[in-house]
Amino acid sequence: MRIIKSFKGKDIPIFPITLCASPPNSFGKKIVDAGVDTGFGGFVSVSKQVAKNMGLNASDSMRLTLGNRKPHAFLYCLGRAEFGAKMKTGTVIISDSDEVLIGMKFLRQFELHLIVDPISEVAILTDEDPPIQAPDPLS
Amino acid sequence: MDVKKIAKRGEEIYARRYKENFERNYRGKYMVIDITTEDYSIASTPEEATQEAHKKNPKGVFYLIRIGYSGVYRMRTHLTSADY
Numbered sequence: 627m628r629i630i631k632s633f634k635g636k637d638i639p640i641f642p643i644t645l646c647a648s649p650p651n652s653f654g655k656k657i658v659d660a661g662v663d664t665g666f667g668g669f670v671s672v673s674k675q676v677a678k679n680m681g682l683n684a685s686d687s688m689r690l691t692l693g694n695r696k697p698h699a700f701l702y703c704l705g706r707a708e709f710g711a712k713m714k715t716g717t718v719i720i721s722d723s724d725e726v727l728i729g730m731k732f733l734r735q736f737e738l739h740l741i742v743d744p745i746s747e748v749a750i751l752t753d754e755d756p757p758i759q760a761p762d763p764l765s
Numbered sequence: 766m767d768v769k770k771i772a773k774r775g776e777e778i779y780a781r782r783y784k785e786n787f788e789r790n791y792r793g794k795y796m797v798i799d800i801t802t803e804d805y806s807i808a809s810t811p812e813e814a815t816q817e818a819h820k821k822n823p824k825g826v827f828y829l830i831r832i833g834y835s836g837v838y839r840m841r842t843h844l845t846s847a848d849y
Contacts, residue, residue: 665841686797686815687771688829691836698836699772702829704815717811717829717837729838 627710628752638662639742639749643728644708645670645680648715653681655708658726662740662749665693666729669716670707677720680705684720709736710753766826774800775828792833799825811837 633639638661646655658676668690677684684703692698705718707728714735721727733740733751741750775798782803787796795811797818798804802825806817811829818827831837 663840663842665839667838668840671840686827686829687768687775688811688837689772689776689835690838690840691834692839693841699768701768704812715812717815719838729840731838 628750628754629710630748630750632748634747636661636747639740641709641728641749641751643670643726645672645718645726646706647680647682648704648706650706651681651683653679656680660726660728662733662751663727663729664740666727667731668719668729669714669731669735670705671719671721671723671725671727671729673724673726674720674722675724676726677718682718682720684718688717688719690719707732707736709738709751712736771800771826771828775830778803778828779830788833794832795837796830796832798828798830800828801826807832 629641631639631641640659640661642657643660644655644657682703682705684701686702687699688702689697689699701720702717704715706713706715716735737753738751778798778800791807794807794809795814797806797814799818799822802822806814808814808817829837
C-alpha cells in the first residue's frame, strides 16, 4: 500500500482515516481527515466535537508532556482506527484543539513509513519496504 | 469528575503507594490506577492496561501512567490556552 497526498496550503500532511469507538457503538465508523504530527508520540487525538459525534465515552485520564515540557491532563478512551486494509485499537485523546491528529504510535502500530516533501507539499504513507535504511551505528 | 482532579488524585496515589517500588522494577511499563479503590493494572501497552482495569472494575475512575515518565506521550506541538 502506498498513499500519496498533496498538502498544499496546509502545515502538515493530512490523510483520511476511519475511526470508531472500542468496542464499537451505535454511532458506527466515521471517516475523518487526520494530520500526521511527528511531535505527538500517541495514537490518535480528536477534538471534543469529533468525540461527541462518534459517541466516544472518554472518562479515563492521562497526562501528556506538552511543548512547554509541562505535563497536562487529558481525557482518553480506547478507539479503533482503520487505515488501508488494517484495523488497530489504541488510545484516543480528547484535545482542546480542532484538529484530528495521528502520532508516531499510529504509524508504528500500522507499520507505516512517512515520507514528506515540504517543497512540493506532497506526503506518502506506505507499508512497503523501508525506503530509508538506518545507518550503521559504527560509521 | 474533572480531568485535572482525576490526574491529581492518581498522581497522589501513585506517589504514596507505588512510585518507589515500581520505578525500580517496571520503568517504561503502563499502569492504570483506579482512583476509587487505589487498585492498579500494569501492562506493556496502555491499551492492555486500560482494558484490564475496566475488566476489574467497570465502574472505576481511571488514571493512566507511563512508569518513570512525566507524561504517557509527548505532544510537542501542543500548548494549552494558559500558555498564550
